[in-house]
Amino acid sequence: MYTYDSYDQQLVDERVAQFRDQTQRYLAxxxxxxxxxxxxxxxxxxxxxxxxxLRIAIPYGLLAARQLRMLAHIAREYDKGFGHxxxxxxxxxxxxxxxxxxxxxxxxxxxxxxxxxxxxxCIRNITSDHLAGAARDELVDPRPYCxxxxxxxxxxxxxxxxxxxFKIAFSATTSDRAATKVHDIGVxxxxxxxxxxxxxxxxGGGLGRMPMIAHRIRDxxxxxxxxxxxxxxxxxxxxxxxxxxxxxxxxxxxxxxxGPAKFAEMVEAEWALxxxxxxxxxxxxxxxxKSRFDEHxxxxxxxxxxxxxxxxxxxxxxAAFVRRNVLAHRVDGYKVVFVSLKPPAGVPGDASAEQMDxxxxxxxxxxxxxxxxxxxxxxxxxxxxxxxVYAVWQTLREHELATPNIGLLTDxxxxxxxDYCSLANAGSIGVSQxxxxxxxxxxxxxxxxxxxxxxxxxxxxxxxHTVGHIGILGVDKHGEEWxxxxxxxxxxxxxxxxxxxGPAISRADIAEAVERIIDVYMEQRHSEDExxxxxxxxxxxxxxxxxxxxxEAVAA
Amino acid sequence: xxxxxxxxxxxxxxxxxxxxxxxxAGTPCIVPLARWLEQREALQASGxxxxxxxxxxxxxxxxxxxxxxxxxxxxxxxxxADGRAYSQARVLRDRYDYKGEIRARGxxxxxxxxxxxxxSGINAFALRDDQDVxxxxxxxxxxxxxxxxxxxxxxxPIVGRLRRRHAAV
Numbered sequence: 001m002y003t004y005d006s007y008d009q010q011l012v013d014e015r016v017a018q019f020r021d022q023t024q025r026y027l028a029x030x031x032x033x034x035x036x037x038x039x040x041x042x043x044x045x046x047x048x049x050x051x052x053x054l055r056i057a058i059p060y061g062l063l064a065a066r067q068l069r070m071l072a073h074i075a076r077e078y079d080k081g082f083g084h085x086x087x088x089x090x091x092x093x094x095x096x097x098x099x100x101x102x103x104x105x106x107x108x109x110x111x112x113x114x115x116x117x118x119x120x121x122c123i124r125n126i127t128s129d130h131l132a133g134a135a136r137d138e139l140v141d142p143r144p145y146c147x148x149x150x151x152x153x154x155x156x157x158x159x160x161x162x163x164x165x166f167k168i169a170f171s172a173t174t175s176d177r178a179a180t181k182v183h184d185i186g187v188x189x190x191x192x193x194x195x196x197x198x199x200x201x202x203x204g205g206g207l208g209r210m211p212m213i214a215h216r217i218r219d220x221x222x223x224x225x226x227x228x229x230x231x232x233x234x235x236x237x238x239x240x241x242x243x244x245x246x247x248x249x250x251x252x253x254x255x256x257x258x259g260p261a262k263f264a265e266m267v268e269a270e271w272a273l274x275x276x277x278x279x280x281x282x283x284x285x286x287x288x289x290k291s292r293f294d295e296h297x298x299x300x301x302x303x304x305x306x307x308x309x310x311x312x313x314x315x316x317x318x319a320a321f322v323r324r325n326v327l328a329h330r331v332d333g334y335k336v337v338f339v340s341l342k343p344p345a346g347v348p349g350d351a352s353a354e355q356m357d358x359x360x361x362x363x364x365x366x367x368x369x370x371x372x373x374x375x376x377x378x379x380x381x382x383x384x385x386x387x388x389v390y391a392v393w394q395t396l397r398e399h400e401l402a403t404p405n406i407g408l409l410t411d412x413x414x415x416x417x418x419d420y421c422s423l424a425n426a427g428s429i430g431v432s433q434x435x436x437x438x439x440x441x442x443x444x445x446x447x448x449x450x451x452x453x454x455x456x457x458x459x460x461x462x463x464x465h466t467v468g469h470i471g472i473l474g475v476d477k478h479g480e481e482w483x484x485x486x487x488x489x490x491x492x493x494x495x496x497x498x499x500x501x502g503p504a505i506s507r508a509d510i511a512e513a514v515e516r517i518i519d520v521y522m523e524q525r526h527s528e529d530e531x532x533x534x535x536x537x538x539x540x541x542x543x544x545x546x547x548x549x550x551x552e553a554v555a556a
Numbered sequence: 557x558x559x560x561x562x563x564x565x566x567x568x569x570x571x572x573x574x575x576x577x578x579x580x581a582g583t584p585c586i587v588p589l590a591r592w593l594e595q596r597e598a599l600q601a602s603g604x605x606x607x608x609x610x611x612x613x614x615x616x617x618x619x620x621x622x623x624x625x626x627x628x629x630x631x632x633x634x635x636x637a638d639g640r641a642y643s644q645a646r647v648l649r650d651r652y653d654y655k656g657e658i659r660a661r662g663x664x665x666x667x668x669x670x671x672x673x674x675x676s677g678i679n680a681f682a683l684r685d686d687q688d689v690x691x692x693x694x695x696x697x698x699x700x701x702x703x704x705x706x707x708x709x710x711x712x713p714i715v716g717r718l719r720r721r722h723a724a725v
Contacts, residue, residue, distance in 0.1 A: 007701060014699050022668060025691075031668070035636050039668055121637065151703040157675035158646050158706065161639025161664075238643045239615070273651055278705035 020102035044118030060128040061089035061373040065364040072356035123153035130374040163241035164249035179491035204255030207461035215260035228279040232271035302333025305387035339379040340403040348414040349377035417457030424457030426474025426481035434511035467491035580604040612640040628657040633664035649677030649707035677707030
């Protein structure tokens with residue numbers, strides 16, 4: 001966990017006071033509606049279909065037990081007893097009262113949390129790999145670099161009124177788990193041929209109406225130059241990003257219209273002028289940030305445990321959980337435990353106050369007091385001794401948090417959709433439940449294997465549908481909810497955008513269409529080892545298309 | 557008539573707007589960049605201090621030699637959400653070390669943007685008509701600290717060095 005010092009705390013406290021003052025002036029009629037909107041968005045406060053929605057930042061997805069407890073408290077005290085974890089590792093409350101938001105922010109500040117820059121056309125929460133620090137395949141822990149970037153981006157005076165929102169993600173492995181190539185900037189921590197640490201920089205990825213995969217504009221940026229280079233990218237974007245059309249305002253459009261090579265040149269020219277400024281990091285800056293993160297004292301005896309394997313042999317339900325929800329940790333004797341927020345009858349990503357409290361207790365007792373939010377909308381207890389996994393599982397199971405479906409078909413990404421969001425054209429939660437009903441057999445899901453279904457209720461793409469192996473996009477057709485389906489997208493290191501199957505499919509038929517897609521895959525795959533994505537890339541669209549639209553039942 | 561804040565205090569506006577067909581009469585005046593580029597010598601002949609108003613699309617890097625001796629540069633913040641001139645201000649202060657007055661004018665020059673403007677190097681604010689001066693003056697101290705080195709505190713290093721230095725004093 002990164003622990004605030006008095007400096008971090010003072011900034012967050014001053015922000016609470018500033019927002020309280022803004023809210024009071026708005027309620028007193030002293031700030032026009034449209035201007036208060038821009039101001040409240042910079043603190044994550046939307047006014048939605050039925051009520052305001054408050055989005056709380058969870059930097060790089062990392063949560064301390066006491067923070068989880070505070071979120072549970074806020075859910076009870078100010079909301080309807082639950083919260084929704086998002087694809088950007090944040091948490092949203094759907095029912096707070098505008099007048100009470102300053103009090104919520106004050107409560108958050110008391111546990112080193114905030115809602116700063118979780119919306120609005122500014123630099124948003126910095127996201128990263130949910131396995132950071134625990135993964136076997138990572139080069140270094142990316143989180144200190146995320147935190148440095150978070151601090152640089154927080155209240156950056158020049159970049160609070162950008163053409164459009166701006167999202168940065170970090171990865172330090174070759175198996176990108178943070179969807180970095182669909183971010184405005186994706187930072188890959190790498191070593192160069194001489195073994196020096198640095199970054200490969202990707203710019204101009206994004207989802208939404210014009211989905212694009214990011215371009216690599218720099219192969220290697222030296223470690224100490226991170227912030228000056230980011231500042232150069234942002235300055236070019238702030239000056240030249242389009243402001244005439246909100247749908248053309250993201251940096252991806254500037255990169256596309258300028259051309260990635262020319263864009264890179266402009267960034268390099270700006271960077272040359274500021275590279276040696278105060279923004280250049282010193283080794284001690286990085287050491288300082290690292291020193292603010294907890295060191296975890298791993299128990300060398302943990303690997304001696306034999307109970308874990310024995311439980312797996314004896315208890316088939318536990319074995320099923322281990323098979324899908326437990327991964328190796330970089331330290332022998334420790335395991336990464338995935339908590340599924342995708343139970344069969346639940347809303348993907350939702351957690352009740354009670355569940356948050358349970359997770360806080362488990363984190364405290366078994367995982368160094370930490371939990372992480374994944375961009376797939378699940379929670380990870382990343383550092384559990386293997387001898388404790390059984391006990392953790394038993395508690396999770398009591399609270400409907402142990403569905404053994406991580407990475408499977410029902411582990412869907414899903415936005416709040418028409419049920420909450422004022423942007424949505426169609427529902428997404430109901431569709432996810434229909435799909436769940438069709439695939440209620442876990443054995444069938446195991447047989448299908450790894451697959452990512454991602455669903456958004458509108459083309460803004462919060463549910464990342466364009467990079468789903470199966471993507472589902474809600475559209476409005478003459479006041480009815482219809483769904484466009486794409487196949488073959490990926491947010492991983494092999495990032496790609498899905499291909500449209502054809503005409504949109506009605507609400508009544510969409511679950512059937514998903515079942516047909518799966519049927520084709522099961523028939524076409526060479527073996528269990530060929531995943532849905534691999535199979536689709538090999539056989540292409542035709543067999544899927546033929547089946548989906550085989551009769552009028554699902555055709556538009 | 558909008559109020560003017562310069563260097564944290566309410567001030568009278570020394571500059572008058574020069575109409576397109578007017579020539580300077582020896583008192584300080586302000587002209588748009590286009591006119592300044594076209595009629596520089598004629599305008600300077602009067603000996604009057606002449607300030608220049610930049611459109612927020614102007615690239616400071618290409619026109620700096622024609623701006624560097626101006627006593628005041630006015631930046632345009634036309635609407636609440638258009639933040640292009642923030643970058644112009646930082647380039648003027650940080651890259652070129654411009655020492656004259658940088659004045660913000662336009663629809664976004666309101667209480668809730670002043671602190672960022674100040675940090676970006678703007679030291680004068682021509683407030684939008686509906687703004688209360690006293691409320692605006694309080695905006696300049698919304699935050700006592702900052703994470704970034706920016707135009708207001710170019711000596712402010714990022715994170716650790718700063719804190720240790722402050723802890724030392």
